[in-house]
Amino acid sequence: MTADPAWFADRARLEDGNWLFATYVFETEREPREAAADLCREQSTAQWARPGVTEDFRPRHGAKVVALRTLRSSPAPLHPSPFDGPGPFATAEVVVALPAGNFGANFGMLLTTLLGEGTFFTPGIATIRLTDLQVPDAYANRFPGPQFGVEGLRASFGVKARPFLFGVVKPNVGLDPASFAALAEAAWRGGLDACKDDEQLADAVWSPLAERARLCGEARRRAEAETGEKKIYVSNITDEIARLRPHHDAALAGGANTLMLNALPLGLPAARYVREWARVPLLAHFDMVASVSRAPGFGVESAVLTLLQRMAGFDIILFPGLGARMRSTEAEVRANIEACRRPLGTLRAALPVPGGSSVPGDLAGIRALV
Template sequence: MGERIYASYWLETGDDPARAAEVIAGEQSSGTFIALPSETPALKARSGARVEKLEVLDVVAAPSLAGGMTSNTYSRCKLELSWPLENIGPSLPNLMSTIAGNLFELRQVSGLRLTDLELPSAFGTAYPGPAFGIEGTRKLTNVQNGPLIGTIIKPSVGLSVAETAHHVHELVTGGIDFIKDDELQADGTYCPFDERVRAVMRVVNDNAERTGKKAMVAFNLTGDLDEMRRRHDLVLAEGGTCVMVCLNSVGLVGLRELRRHSQLPIHAHRAGWGYLSRSPQLGWDFAPWQKIWRLAGADHLHVNGLRNKFSESDESVIAAARSVLTPVMASAPMIAMPVFSSGQTGLQAADTYAALGCADLIHTAGGGIFGHPSGVAAGVAALREAWVAAIAGVPLTQQAERSPALREALGFWQ
């Protein structure tokens, strides 16, 4: 028996659950809407998807999604399907079509969410995963302990090249570890990519020569394949140590090809994640989704942040971060670095550390740094002190007694 792909779902259906499960399995493998003579028992046994588990959780009176079959009751279930690896081979784009393709559109389906994914070792052989991950990122930034203290250049768009470089100067002289472009900052008229990279890296390199500390800057090179390769090469030539890409914008092939070309860590932004995840009755959980992107080569993955400005719960954020730190498979761990962002300050440090159980992360704060009354350097220092306190198990107020920057920050981190 060959290796198999396993995917788990939350399913809601107005049909008999067992029949609906078989319809889904057929649609996503050898079957179609009518029985065909060519789908022989031997072919189905070889290539058909299998219903591995089906458990009815409860029954409701109304469907979650419109447009499906009409019924008096709708069953909500746990469903696990499996496919023979031989159907698609170790191919991430074709895996996506198999586990998350037409099944969402079936009439029998009034709700469906992909909750887990287990892949055969052949995927770990075919895809290299992160080139740098946590260890490589720490080596490039020379941050061996604690989180990387980071920020996002704001405003998102509208700053000139000179204004951007000025912000970066404030940050690097203030001791920041990590800086990233906003996902909306790409190659616009006000701040062209090439000019931005050259100006920013002059500041970063000059500061590194003076202090010995070189901040990592993730430049957003999201674009067509040739654009991304060329932009990567410019960042590398200017002494940069990271590039950033928006995953849903460039797709699996885009990330895979960038990974093949890149000599730098790939900072992966999940812009658009809400349209895949926000409805609990439709889409993806983060755990299976991020596994695919780590295989394709993401070194850092955004997971939102505690008490964030978006709709995601703290429990979901921590589950996402833990999934990024969990091996993809025993033979190929491919651990990436979770990135916490969205309305973050030092107030979330202790809870983040306690919930995650480690500090292998990038903690980015925008307003929490730039808004410090004593300036950017004090904002960086305050966030760093908050993490010193978190790891030591010391209350922020106690840590603030020996840190004026933190003490002042507590007055505006609200």
């Protein structure tokens, strides 16, 4: 079987701001060119024919292969399945151009195209991983991006020419609001810029968000008066969508001056919704990222998710940092930092925060990276 040339194009002819370029690495028992063409078919117009009608939607709506190379051959895929054939399996890297008109500035439809049924159920592709996403300026500018960005954060909180120091109040689950606020106040007085709720703490029966925010707001103001420095309390407002705005209002009324969302569990469309009316910086926590990024050869690179969170409007983006617990290589951490900073239309840069089980002795290494 020969791959239909209609699924292939010269990238130079598509650099008009109307195409996104997604890089995938996949394994297949088929000829890689045929598998890549079918990937484009599955991600765009599958060319079902209406009876008695001759039409071809591919010139306008079809995804296109703009680069393809075979990396290696192996007798079995990374993740064997009873549905695999006898092999061998070719591993290939493909760059697919996706027409932005198919999905618009719509996170739900963009993710469905990039990481949906079509991508992961393309015939003959055993494993596939989205490794990079290049977004044209014209498309990026249709998203809000960070409201404050790095420069705005520095101006708002008076942190100049040095890193921000973030800390999480622990124990993360079980503290009453008064005990939580006391620990936060001690940390602020000790030199931390920001104390935050843990990702597993939001509006709990034993620690209501409004009460915790009020007590932390009072503690923050006392620490500011003592140290002469602005301090940051990050309140986690993650909840059902209908409760996001009430939590935003209660947190700010109490004294929070930054808000956290568990970005992927909540969903990028919901995060973008909060960005539309939030009056303070937004911080994204990396929950669920490992579940779709850690398996070799499968899922999506974490830096792609960081880029999408920046587009959604997060000013501060947490991602797994260095250390044995976080299982992140230096290359992965650097890629996430780059996703926060790289040019992206008129969108501001987000503040990259590699974290997770970091201790004071790790600060020099982290600073060298960021």
